[in-house]
Amino acid sequence: MSAEPLLRVDGLTKHFPVRGGPLRRVVGHVRALDGVSFDVAPGETFGLAGESGSGKSTLARIVVGLETASGGRVRVGDVDDVRGGDRRAFGRVVQMVFQNPGSSLNPRRSIQATLELPLAIHGTFQGPIRARAAELLEMVELPRSFLGKHSHELSGGQKQRVAIARALAVQPQLLVLDEPTSALDVSVQAKVIELLQKLRDELSLTYLFISHDLSLMHAFCDRVGVLYLGQLAELGRADAVFRAPRHPYTRGLIASVPVVGEEEVALKAGLERITGEIPSAANVPSGCRFHTRCPAAEERCRHEDPEFTGDPSEQAVRCHVHSIV
Amino acid sequence: MSAPALVAHAEERAARRTAWRRLWYRLRRNPSALAGSAIVLVVVALALLAPWVATHPQDAGNVVNFRARHLPPSAEHWFGTDQVGRDVFSRVVFGYRISLLLVVGVLGLSVPFGVVLGLLAGYLGGWVETLIMRVTDVFLAIPALVMALAITAALTPNLTNAMIALAVLWWTWHTRLVYGIVRSLRGEEYVEAARLLGARTAHVIFRELLPNCVSAISVKVTLDAGFVILIGAGLSFLGLGAQPPAPDLGTMVSTGSRYLPDMWWQSVFPGLAILFAILGFNLLGDGLRDLFDVEVA
Amino acid sequence: MTAPVAAPVLDVRGLRVSFRGFEGVAEVLQGVDLTVGKGERVGLVGESGCGKSVTMRAIMGILRAPPARVDGGEIRYLGRDVLTLGRRERDLLKGRDLSMVFQDPGTSLNPVFRIGEQLDDVMGWADRRGGERTSRRTRRGRILEVLKQVKLPDPALVYDAYPMQLSGGMRQRVLIAMALLNRPTLLIADEPGTALDVTTQDEILRLLDALVQHDGLSMLLISHNLGVVRAMTDRLYVMYAGAVVEEGATADVFADPRHPYTQALLRCVPKLDGSAVYAGIDGTLPDYTRPPGGCRFHPRCGYAHARCSEARPPAFEVGAGPVAHRSACWLEEPR
Numbered sequence: 038m039s040a041e042p043l044l045r046v047d048g049l050t051k052h053f054p055v056r057g058g059p060l061r062r063v064v065g066h067v068r069a070l071d072g073v074s075f076d077v078a079p080g081e082t083f084g085l086a087g088e089s090g091s092g093k094s095t096l097a098r099i100v101v102g103l104e105t106a107s108g109g110r111v112r113v114g115d116v117d118d119v120r121g122g123d124r125r126a127f128g129r130v131v132q133m134v135f136q137n138p139g140s141s142l143n144p145r146r147s148i149q150a151t152l153e154l155p156l157a158i159h160g161t162f163q164g165p166i167r168a169r170a171a172e173l174l175e176m177v178e179l180p181r182s183f184l185g186k187h188s189h190e191l192s193g194g195q196k197q198r199v200a201i202a203r204a205l206a207v208q209p210q211l212l213v214l215d216e217p218t219s220a221l222d223v224s225v226q227a228k229v230i231e232l233l234q235k236l237r238d239e240l241s242l243t244y245l246f247i248s249h250d251l252s253l254m255h256a257f258c259d260r261v262g263v264l265y266l267g268q269l270a271e272l273g274r275a276d277a278v279f280r281a282p283r284h285p286y287t288r289g290l291i292a293s294v295p296v297v298g299e300e301e302v303a304l305k306a307g308l309e310r311i312t313g314e315i316p317s318a319a320n321v322p323s324g325c326r327f328h329t330r331c332p333a334a335e336e337r338c339r340h341e342d343p344e345f346t347g348d349p350s351e352q353a354v355r356c357h358v359h360s361i362v
Numbered sequence: 363m364s365a366p367a368l369v370a371h372a373e374e375r376a377a378r379r380t381a382w383r384r385l386w387y388r389l390r391r392n393p394s395a396l397a398g399s400a401i402v403l404v405v406v407a408l409a410l411l412a413p414w415v416a417t418h419p420q421d422a423g424n425v426v427n428f429r430a431r432h433l434p435p436s437a438e439h440w441f442g443t444d445q446v447g448r449d450v451f452s453r454v455v456f457g458y459r460i461s462l463l464l465v466v467g468v469l470g471l472s473v474p475f476g477v478v479l480g481l482l483a484g485y486l487g488g489w490v491e492t493l494i495m496r497v498t499d500v501f502l503a504i505p506a507l508v509m510a511l512a513i514t515a516a517l518t519p520n521l522t523n524a525m526i527a528l529a530v531l532w533w534t535w536h537t538r539l540v541y542g543i544v545r546s547l548r549g550e551e552y553v554e555a556a557r558l559l560g561a562r563t564a565h566v567i568f569r570e571l572l573p574n575c576v577s578a579i580s581v582k583v584t585l586d587a588g589f590v591i592l593i594g595a596g597l598s599f600l601g602l603g604a605q606p607p608a609p610d611l612g613t614m615v616s617t618g619s620r621y622l623p624d625m626w627w628q629s630v631f632p633g634l635a636i637l638f639a640i641l642g643f644n645l646l647g648d649g650l651r652d653l654f655d656v657e658v659a
Numbered sequence: 660m661t662a663p664v665a666a667p668v669l670d671v672r673g674l675r676v677s678f679r680g681f682e683g684v685a686e687v688l689q690g691v692d693l694t695v696g697k698g699e700r701v702g703l704v705g706e707s708g709c710g711k712s713v714t715m716r717a718i719m720g721i722l723r724a725p726p727a728r729v730d731g732g733e734i735r736y737l738g739r740d741v742l743t744l745g746r747r748e749r750d751l752l753k754g755r756d757l758s759m760v761f762q763d764p765g766t767s768l769n770p771v772f773r774i775g776e777q778l779d780d781v782m783g784w785a786d787r788r789g790g791e792r793t794s795r796r797t798r799r800g801r802i803l804e805v806l807k808q809v810k811l812p813d814p815a816l817v818y819d820a821y822p823m824q825l826s827g828g829m830r831q832r833v834l835i836a837m838a839l840l841n842r843p844t845l846l847i848a849d850e851p852g853t854a855l856d857v858t859t860q861d862e863i864l865r866l867l868d869a870l871v872q873h874d875g876l877s878m879l880l881i882s883h884n885l886g887v888v889r890a891m892t893d894r895l896y897v898m899y900a901g902a903v904v905e906e907g908a909t910a911d912v913f914a915d916p917r918h919p920y921t922q923a924l925l926r927c928v929p930k931l932d933g934s935a936v937y938a939g940i941d942g943t944l945p946d947y948t949r950p951p952g953g954c955r956f957h958p959r960c961g962y963a964h965a966r967c968s969e970a971r972p973p974a975f976e977v978g979a980g981p982v983a984h985r986s987a988c989w990l991e992e993p994r
Contacts, residue, residue, distance in 0.1 A: 087858035103554055125560040133558055135551035143552040145573035151552075155559040170460060192943055222706035222883065227927040227939035249857060255933035279933060293861030294931055295886025297913060301931040312859055314828050323516065387681040 042076035043114055043243045044083075044100065044131075044211055049073045050108035051095050051267075052256060055319055067319045069095040071252035071267040071343065072109070077260075079210070082237065084258030084275065086251055086290070090315045091264040093247045097215045101133045111314040113211055129159060131335035136216040142188035148174075148199055149184040154207035173202040177232060187274055194225035198232065205236070213245045218253070251294050252301075255279045258351070263287045266318055266326045272345070273352030283352065283359040285309065287333045309333070325357065333358045388653055395649020401642025405631045409458040416452035424607040432625050436650050442627035444618065449479025450627060453609035454635045460610050460632060464525055464594040464603075471529035472582060476536030477575070481567050483537065495541065501534040507593060514602040521604040524597050528590060539582055543575050577654035581647055588643035595636050666738065668845050669718065670694040674732035676713055679725060684765075685947035687713050689901045690732065692974075695845060700871060700878045702888035702909065705898035706924070711881050714898070715849060718879075719759060719777045720749050737844070756879045759841035760867070762850040763833050768822040774833055775818035778802045778840060785841045804835045810866060825871045828859040835867055845877045853884070864891060872978075885928055889913055894982060897921045898944055898953035905973070907984030917977045917986040919960045954989070962990055 051070040054063040069092045077083040098104040099109055110117070111130050135141045142151055152170040159166040171181040177198040181285070188196055197217055204212060214233070228357035230253070236242060248254055254261055255275050262272045263286065271277040273286040282288045289311030296302060307330045314321060323328050328338040338357055347361035354361055369580070389395055413419045417440065427447030435442045442449035461648030513527035547553060549573075556570050564619035597603040598612030606613060611632045651657075676688040694803050695701045705711045716722045718734055720741060734741040736757065739751060761767035769777060779798050786793045794884050800817070806814035809832040822830055826925060838846055851867060852860035868891055871878045882888050887893055888909065895912055897905040897920065905918040916922045926938045942959040943949055957967035966989050975991035978984025 089860065101558055103558065111735070124760065128558055128560045131589055133555070135555065141551040141555065143556075143570055143574070143986075145576075146569070154556065154561060154565075158560045190377070194943075200555070205666065206558065207831060222925040223885075223929075224706060224940040225963060226929075231939055233702045250929065251857075252929035252931045255931060256929050289858060291931065295861075295864075295884055295888055295890055296931050297885045297925060297928050298932075300934070304931050310861065312862060314826050314859055316955075356486070382682050 043079040043081075044077040044245060045112040046076070046096070046100070046109070047074050047112070049096065049099065049106055049111065050107035050264070051099060051104070052107045065319055067317075068267050068321055069318055070099070070106070070323070072269070073269055073274060074109075075262055075269065076247040077211075077243060077245060079243055080237075080241055081260065082246055082258045084246045084248060084254040084261040085264060086248060086254055086261060087264035088249060088290075090222055090266070090317050090318060092318070093264050094215060094265040095134065096264070097213050097245065097247050100211075101213050102127055103133075120358075125159065128209075129207050130209055131211040131213065132207060132209040133213040133215060134197070134200050134204050134217045136198070136219060137219055138193040141200040142191075142196055143225070144188050146187070147184065148186050148188075148191075151203055152184075152206060155203060159207050169206075173206055173288075174199075176205065176236070177202045184280065189252055193221050193223070197221065197229055200327075201229075201232070201236070204238070209242075211243045211245065215247045215287075216249070219248065219250065219287075227254070250278070251291060254295070263290065266315060266321055268326060269345075269355065270327065271352070271354045271356075272349045273347070274350070280304070281352075282308070282355040283357050283361065284327075285333050285359070286311065286327050301356070323356075368551070382651075385653075389649075392649050392652055394645045395653055398622055398644070398646030399641050401638060402646050405639045405642055406462065408455050409462045412455045412459055416449070416455045418449035418452040418626060419456075421448035421452045422456040422609045432621070432626075432628075435627055441631040442625070444614070444628050445621065446599075450614070450631050452612065454609055454632055455616060456609040457611040457614060457632060457635065458639065460521065460604050460608060461591045461594060461636075464521065464528075465590045467522075467525040468528040468590050468594075469583055469586060472532035473536050473579065473586075474569060476533030477540050477572075477579060479533065480537040480540025481571060482577075484541040485548060485563070485567050485571060492504055494537065497539045498534045498541075501531060502538070504531065506531045508595060510593065510597060510602070519602040520603065521608070521610075524603045526595060528593060532586070532590075535586070536579065536582065539578060540575050543578055544571055546573055547574055561629050578656040581650045581654060581656055584643055584650055585647035588640040589645070591636060591639050591643070667694040667696050667969035668699075668737060669693070669879065669968070670733075670735040671718065672733050672735070674717060674734065674919060675730040676717055676722065676727055677730050678727050680948075680985055682946075682948040684881050685875075686730075687727075687733075687901050687947050688717070688951065689971075691898075691901075691903055693896055693903065695877050695879050698875045698981075699894060700868075700880065700892045702895035702899065703879060703881045704883065704885060704895055706883055706944070708900075709898040710901040711883075711898050712750045712849070713901075715847060715879075715881050719757065719847065720753060720818060740889055747788075752784075755785050755789065755841045756844045758838045760838045760846060760848040760851050763854050765827065765830070765854065768830060768832055770822050773818070774820050774822065775799070775802060776827070778805075778833075778837055781837055784838050792858070802836075802840065805839050806833070808839065808870060809833070809836045811836075816850075818976075827855050828863065829862050832861075832866070833865070835870070837876075839870065842874075843876065845879065846871060848878060848880045850884075851880070852887075853882075860887075867891075885925065890919065897924070900950065901947065902955065902971075902987065904956065904988070905975070905986045907978055908980060908982035911978055911980055911982065911984050915978075915984075917991060918988050919962050919990075920923075920956050921986075925963075954987070962988075964989070 049070050051074055052066040052068055055065040055067055056062060057064040073096060085093050085096065095104065101104050116127050116130050135342065149170055152173050153166050156166045156169055170184060174181055174183055179195060179198055188359050218229050219228065237244060246258055250262040258275045260273060261275045261278050263270045263284065264287050271278060271287045278287060283292055288308045292308035292310045294307050311330050311332065314332045316329060324340045325338040333337065335358060343355050343357045345353050345355045408415055425448055430443050430447035431445055433439055433443040439449050441454060443449055479494050483491045509531055510527040514523050517523040551572055553566060555565050594603055595612030598610045599616040603612055604610035614632035615629045618632065620626055664974050671691055671693040674688050674691040674905065678685045678687055691714055703711050703714065717729060729742060740925065750923060779802065781797060782798045782801065782836035802813045811817045811829060811832050815961060836885045848867065852863040855863065866889060880891055892909050896903045897918065905912060905921045912921065916925055923940045930958055940959055945955055951968065953968040953970050954972050957963040972987045972989045974987045976983065977986045977991050
């Protein structure tokens with residue numbers, strides 16, 4: 038990856054204080070993110086996988102500026118961090134599509150009002166705003182008659198299309214997609230993903246795609262990162278990571294994916310399953326944080342936190358046992 | 363208008379028509395809302411059309427007709443006459459004007475104030491939230507009727523002061539209600555999306571959040587209307603509301619009770635009128651609550 | 660492979676259910692046929708709005724009527740028609756022989772009661788309906804036994820715990836325990852583990868499968884996830900717009916899907932090898948109050964011809980294997 042990255046996440050940390058006792062003193066910290074670093078090149082689709090509690094949504098919210106980091110930096114294009122900066126300037130570079138079609142649109146506002154809001158705020162568009170709103174609808178393959186509708190008249194897939202159109206209204210470079218299809222049926226999901234691919238090619242967008250659906254990620258993303266308890270466990274080209282996962286967590290995740298075809302079963306063959314549930318981020322295990330569930334854990338995994346080995350543009354892994362030399 | 367715009371316009375109108383028809387469909391299946399709205403409509407119509415509905419409109423004022431005093435209900439005087447010979451029915455009809463005036467005054471003053479405070483506290487959080495909600499708690503701890511008694515007694519007892527006394531306390535309920543709703547809506551994705559798009563705080567509060575509080579507020583306002591009528595009647599029963607000779611329902615019950623039980627109509631009919639109005643607002647409020655599917659404390 | 664046996668545990672025939680609302684009458688189920696044999700694991704799969712939940716609720720007798728109404732058909736459970744049973748008998752059935760694993764471990768347990776109390780209630784009700792009087796102590800013994808069966812690490816501790824003290828995976832195990840408590844014959848599992856992470860879901864499904872196989876239970880698994888159904892069932896039904904469009908042995912249907920809807924649906928599922936073709940299915944589920952005539956899938960079907968909009972296709976036999984493989988599509992009509 039020789040080009041200057043569009044998104045640079047550098048040592049990102051987010052600690053939420055845990056308060057307890059009658060005086061509400063800080064008694065500990067939830068380490069939602071603990072030193073996450075990766076780059077996303079322009080035009081690339083980067084997937085971030087992980088179970089609930091892995092910190093993937095927190096990361097997405099920090100990247101778009103809905104939350105502030107406790108440490109580390111996020112740089113999008115030439116805009117450095119939203120903190121203290123110009124909210125609107127930042128919003129022109131990065132936008133987000135949310136997970137839940139049920140709450141992503143205001144039930145009391147028309148689709149037209151929803152789409153005209155960003156146009157009015159940023160004023161970057163010359164000409165009649167209503168025409169532009171209709172154009173945005175066309176971009177997401179919805180008829181212009183939807184302008185007068187309200188969200189309750191739309192199906193889940195249609196709502197997500199409107200949410201995509203709203204995010205695109207300010208012509209951002211980076212779109213953060215936080216599980217945009219996880220609430221949709223597969224037949225609808227397929228259409229929305231198809232649309233996202235088309236938009237990516239036509240508008241040369243860059244995507245940060247958050248999901249727990251590994252199969253979807255493999256098809257949709259160029260590179261992926263696997264988050265576990267606020268740290269990346271594995272990182273690399275999607276095809277490399279899915280065809281030859283190295284980290285025992287990635288291997289376990291892939292092993293537990295329900296599949297529908299024989300070719301896929303072959304991919305899962307030989308991968309060790311993992312048991313138990315993700316520990317609380319308020320109480321992160323010592324050493325390698327995955328050692329409590331790891332089928333390959335050794336003595337040193339309990340005490341020593343492993344470093345990344347390998348090339349993040351191809352495949353890199355944070356594991357003592359399966360390090361890349 | 364261009365052809366596609368015309369089509370879109372027609373579709374919008376059709377959609378609105380369907381929305382009204384759906385509302386009517388659901389209303390029909392909601393007998394309490396239906397009965398409530400019928401009663402409220404009757405009460406409001408009586409109040410608005412009082413001069414024409416009343417059989418003896420001049421009796422609303424300071425009229426004395428000793429020859430007609432203490433007459434029982436008859437074809438001439440449906441609800442009988444009072445101790446100075448005024449027609450009770452006509453005074454009841456005019457009495458609704460005072461009751462509704464009180465409702466409009468109290469809620470018109472307190473609801474917007476309370477709603478705005480609730481929006482600010484719920485959305486902004488931090489010290490604004492702490493300040494507003496603690497003050498609200500203090501006000502909520504004061505019993506409404508007692509406070510209203512104190513205020514009206516301290517000032518001159520009249521309708522305006524009763525209105526002010528109630529309004530001073532009433533806003534707190536709406537602050538609480540709206541605060542709770544906004545707290546739960548604050549994290550909704552459309553609110554966050556608006557923030558990401560760079561919307562100003564005022565836009566988020568008044569254009570994104572407020573419309574989503576409207577149904578709960580209107581249910582609360584409807585239920586409140588009955589309550590205001592009740593407390594207002596209580597105040598004037600104690601002589602702290604509208605002053606004679608104004609045809610106030612509470613005053614009529616109070617005065618009429620002196621002639622119980624023989625001349626029962628003088629207090630019973632105004633009493634029933636109060637009951638009727640309160641029942642209407644409560645039924646309508648409950649019905650709207652089901653219709654809008656909102657939770658109102 | 661389990662062949663459907665002579666006397667199925669559950670036999671649904673021509674089940675028709677409609678809903679009445681502002682838009683008019685919605686004919687949601689238009690004649691669903693479905694059987695679950697003894698010891699058989701059967702899947703009911705389809706996208707949201709296809710009628711699988713309504714079917715399940717009709718079987719469990721928990722449809723809200725009105726607005727729902729059963730217009731016809733029968734639901735035979737061990738030979739008896741549930742729809743004609745009295746309330747008492749049906750409750751008895753529900754508490755014991757017919758039992759259900761609920762979907763959401765977050766909301767299916769009451770947060771203010773201990774796990775033990777909730778399980779005890781479920782067991783006590785069923786015992787009382789069955790005319791038995793059991794002591795809390797004997798019930799406790801059975802509850803601890805089942806909690807151990809679902810591989811909860813410390814049953815006695817779980818017994819005294821409140822739901823909030825357990826993780827999502829543990830709560831889902833408790834829900835499975837609850838379903839197994841009264842030794843049911845048929846287990847209905849509604850999207851089990853859907854709310855959980857993929858590794859936890861995998862564990863839960865394996866556990867459920869082991870328990871079902873161990874006790875020789877019959878299971879009806881309702882799911883939108885084709886992968887889950889593939890791993891967990893012997894036979895399956897694919898539903899679309901209120902009708903079963905394809906049925907057959909799970910292996911046969913996945914190897915050779917015959918109905919155009921099943922084929923399209925399988926194409927939409929993202930594949931782990933990254934090979935998914937994002938075809939999707941054009942259009943949306945029909946409006947049940949104004950469904951298209953004939954085959955309800957025809958407006959979205961790439962193979963549709965004149966016949967499809969005129970008459971509803973019956974289920975044609977399409978397979979040669981020991982288990983009936985049927986597809987309700989005119990393309991399969993023998994000529």
